Amino acid sequence: MIFELSFLAVLLARVECAVSSQSNFSLYAYGTGLNPGLRLFYGDGHAYVGSKAPSFISQAVNITLSEKGDDAQFVATPERTVGWAAQPTMLVDMDTNSFDPVGFTWGNETLDNSSSTVGFGIYGGWAFHRNDEGTIEMKFYATPTNESDVYLVKWNGGETKSVDGISISLRTQAPVVITS
Ligand SMILES: *[C@@H]1O[C@H](CO)[C@@H](O)[C@H](O)[C@H]1NC(C)=O
Ligand SMILES: *[C@@H]1O[C@H](CO)[C@@H](O)[C@H](O)[C@H]1NC(C)=O
Ligand SMILES: *[C@@H]1O[C@H](CO)[C@@H](O)[C@H](O)[C@H]1NC(C)=O
Ligand SMILES: *[C@@H]1O[C@H](CO)[C@@H](O)[C@H](O)[C@H]1NC(C)=O
Ligand SMILES: *[C@@H]1O[C@H](CO)[C@@H](O)[C@H](O)[C@H]1NC(C)=O
Numbered sequence: 001m002i003f004e005l006s007f008l009a010v011l012l013a014r015v016e017c018a019v020s021s022q023s024n025f026s027l028y029a030y031g032t033g034l035n036p037g038l039r040l041f042y043g044d045g046h047a048y049v050g051s052k053a054p055s056f057i058s059q060a061v062n063i064t065l066s067e068k069g070d071d072a073q074f075v076a077t078p079e080r081t082v083g084w085a086a087q088p089t090m091l092v093d094m095d096t097n098s099f100d101p102v103g104f105t106w107g108n109e110t111l112d113n114s115s116s117t118v119g120f121g122i123y124g125g126w127a128f129h130r131n132d133e134g135t136i137e138m139k140f141y142a143t144p145t146n147e148s149d150v151y152l153v154k155w156n157g158g159e160t161k162s163v164d165g166i167s168i169s170l171r172t173q174a175p176v177v178i179t180s
Contacts, residue, residue, distance in 0.1 A: 024066045024077070027127055028175060029142055031168035035149060037175025038142075042076055047090065047102040049142055049168070050150030065090070071118035072130075076104060089117045092129050092139075098157040099165075102140065114157075127170040129155075141165035 027040040029049040038049040043057040053060035063076040074090035088104035095114035105117055119130035128136045142151035143165040153170075156163050 024064045025122065025172040026062070026064050026174070027170040028173060029140075029151070029153070029168045029170055031142060031166045033166055034142060034151070034168065037173075038149065038151070039174075040153065040170060042078070042088070042104060045088075045104055047104065047153040048145075048150060049153055049170075050145075050147075052150070054145055054147040054150045056146075067121060072120050073117055074120040074127075090120060091115050091117045092155040093157055094129075094131060094155075095157045099141070099154055099161070099163045100157070102153045102155050122172060125172045127172075138169060140168050140170050142168045 028037040040049050041062045043060040062079040065074045068075045075087050091103040091105045093100040139156040141154045
């Protein structure tokens with residue numbers, strides 16, 4: 001898996017111009033030891049993947065995302081009415097010492113200067129973030145919560161640092177449902 005990911009990263013770095021945009025999509029997490037295709041949802045300002053809303057979150061809602069603007073932001077649309085006055089955008093902390101939750105911002109908060117809301121994209125169905133040097137990165141991790149099958153999504157800014165979480169890919173591909 002690690003090999004596949006780094007191979008893909010190299011491949012992606014070489015086809016920068018070919019990055020295509022996809023209109024509206026949901027994201028699903030795939031990684032070793034994870035139930036395949038846990039859906040990404042919004043929970044109190046952070047990104048989670050899981051099969052259900054955990055009880056410790058006061059506002060949890062499934063979202064679809066769309067890639068907007070020249071800056072390539074991931075803008076969230078809730079799947080049910082939640083009374084948001086605006087649409088939040090996805091955020092990662094690029095600081096090389098950080099292992100922080102992937103968040104959502106409304107644009108009215110003061111952010112860390114290492115936080116980035118721009119440079120997101122989908123390539124071949126895989127979500128990525130492009131750093132200031134233009135390199136495509138997929139440093140998404142799932143960290144367990146105290147509820148089964150629910151993980152907080154983090155961004156491993158350091159990448160080489162060992163962290164307590166499962167390396168995941170976030171893909172637009174929904175899991176295959178096997179019905180018998
Ligand atoms: C995509 O989402 C936007 C809201 O962000 C909505 O206005 C638009 O109608 C959606 N497009 C499709 C094809 O569902
Ligand atoms: C997202 O949708 C699935 C399928 O409808 C549902 O089981 C799950 O509880 C929803 N998650 C949230 C956070 O609302
Ligand atoms: C930012 O906007 C959101 C949505 O409109 C609102 O819920 C939140 O309280 C605002 N935060 C600040 C710090 O103004
Ligand atoms: C970011 O913040 C740190 C500490 O708060 C500061 O040292 C640094 O100069 C800031 N960088 C930029 C580009 O503003
Ligand atoms: C589960 O974790 C959440 C978030 O860290 C915390 O607020 C909650 O109290 C925890 N619940 C239990 C039963 O430990």
